[in-house]
Amino acid sequence: MSEDRIHILRDILLDLHHGASPESVQERFNASFAGVSAIEISLMEHELMNSDTGITFEDVMELCNVHANLFKDAVAGVDLAESDHPGHPVRVFKDENLALRAALIRVRRLLDSYAESDESSSQEEISKGLQRQLDLLGQFDRHYQRKEELFFPIMEAYGHDAPPKVMWGVDDQIRDLFELVRKAAVQLPQIDIQEVQEAFETFAQEFESMIFKEESILLMILLETFTQDDWLRIAAESPVYGYAIIRPSEKWQPQRERFEAASPTQPAEQNQQIIDTPQGRFTIQFTPNEAGEQVNRTTAQPFGNGYLSVEEANLILNHLPLEITFVNKEDIFQYYNDSTPAEEMIFKRTPSQVGRHVELCHPPKLLPRVKKIFAALRSGKKDKFEMWFKSETRGQFVHVTYAAVRDAQGEFQGVLEYVQDIAPFRAIDTDVYREIED
Known part of the structure; x- marks a missing residue:
């Protein structure tokens, strides 16, 4: 992949964004490219939106169909x-x-x-x-x-x-x-x-x-x-997240090459693994890292006003009747609890989202609102935002809270989001109720 090709692509699209006709741009594109990889298109759009061109993602989105037509007959396929x-x-x-x-x-x-x-x-x-x-x-x-x-x-x-x-x-x-x-x-x-x-x-x-x-x-x-x-x-x-109209006809289970046991003839300080492939056999040798100190998940540690083990803390978080999400002070989605099966979550979360920047976890149209909330919580202008809405399809009344997390010194450490269905609470019509048998 050539940087020159990416720059040529970027310059052609810059002309398009600055008013050049699709026809003239298409002619230049066809003259320069017999084929273009999808990776090059991705890198070109990255440069277009992240350099000093003044082109925003909204600009690219507005001309998305024009871009697609430009590449229509030139994108190189990938056979897997x-x-x-x-x-x-x-x-x-x-x-x-x-x-x-x-x-x-x-x-x-x-x-x-x-x-x-x-x-x-x-x-x-x-x-x-x-x-x-x-x-x-x-x-x-x-x-x-x-x-x-x-x-x-x-x-x-x-x-x-x-x-x-x-x-x-x-x-x-x-x-x-x-x-x-x-x-x-x-x-x-x-x-x-x-x-x-x-x-x-x-x-x-x-x-x-x-x-x-x-x-x-x-x-x-x-x-x-x-x-x-x-x-x-x-x-x-x-x-x-479910499927659209059809479901997979079977579970995909790819063939995986097996690593054989280490050879007993190897020196103690080394390990060896052998892998067989259709092309032949090759050997991997490595020296394992020394085992570091492992956290004992079942040993109680000082925790707030008492003592909890990691396992107990995890169980408590997963038994709270709330969907909890934590975004750290670097705006990275760091944690969510398992209080509800993923399929039943109000705001669905999966392990793929952990480690993602919070701005990338939301649709672009919501970014101004997300940025405003995080800026106010980070600066101390606000400690909490609340919102609620009624879900007609699921019969839920959803209450959402975004709360600033600060340490003992008042330093901002991240944002805690907790979500719950409050429809059962709204349905309470008595002043007193105790579910205790005599």
């Missing part, structure tokens, strides 16, 4: 045989896109049928079918969530931070367009069917464009970058 295996996250991702495309077609046909029908009874039946298909299509949100919460953190760890930020912003725009379709559809027949069709086609155009970006750019970056362990981790955590 195991990615086509049932259950592999890439195969699941592509299968979902096929199912979502099919749902798009069904919705379009139903809208056309509604427009062609003159009978109110027929239109009523079509409208019911339309709602069912929109419910199916709406499952694309699970597809997007897995991408944002499982793919993006690993991408960022490898240094590919620009594409996730831009793509998440476009995902949210697509979500908003879909909500406009749903709101229009439920108003039939009070509004003209043409309004619903126009809203749907606006959504469908952006949605299909995102499918192209996912499969031609995003997945190419991942296939070039991610290790087998990365994919296994994603596969293991995917059920937390």
Whole structure:
């Protein structure tokens, strides 16, 4: 990969952002590139957004479709045989896109049928079918969530931070367009069917464009970058967010080469491991580090106003009826508790998110609010922020608190978020109740 190629790409897109026509830029691109890797696109967007060009991620997001069209016929594919295996996250991702495309077609046909029908009874039946298909299509949100919460953190760890930020912003725009379709559809027949069709086609155009970006750019970056362990981790955590329309037909279990036992003839200060591959056998020798002092998880230590072991402290945190998240003073998501199964969490958390910068854990449209909260807590202007909302779909009344964590000297050490469903408390209608048997 050449830095010159990345700089050429950046300069071409700079001209595009400064008003050059897509046609003239396309000609220059075609003259310079017979093929471009998805990794180069990622690095180019990183340079574009992090140098002194004045280009923001909002600018890149605005021209995201123009960028995609520019690369459309030039992105070099990556062939990884195991990615086509049932259950592999890439195969699941592509299968979902096929199912979502099919749902798009069904919705379009139903809208056309509604427009062609003159009978109110027929239109009523079509409208019911339309709602069912929109419910199916709406499952694309699970597809997007897995991408944002499982793919993006690993991408960022490898240094590919620009594409996730831009793509998440476009995902949210697509979500908003879909909500406009749903709101229009439920108003039939009070509004003209043409309004619903126009809203749907606006959504469908952006949605299909995102499918192209996912499969031609995003997945190419991942296939070039991610290790087998990365994919296994994603596969293991995917059920937390669910799947769109289809589910994996089987669990992906890749073949793993086994390390044989160390040879007894090796010197005591060394260890040896032998690995067999289809190409042959090779040996790894290493000198193990001396065992450091291990924390005894069951020994009680001074803890607050008493004594707790690490194991007891962990159990207590996991038994609190709250979802707890801690972001440290460097704004790194450091901890969350296991009080609730991941699938049932109000704010879903998975191990992939630990170690991620807090700003990358939120959709770009929420960043101004997140930054404002953290700045006020860090400075001491505020010690706590609260918010609450009613979840119609889950029957919950969610209460959220963001609290500054300070040490004995008052120094800021991070932010504690705790979340709970307070619907049961709101339902209390007596002054006294004691669940104690005589």
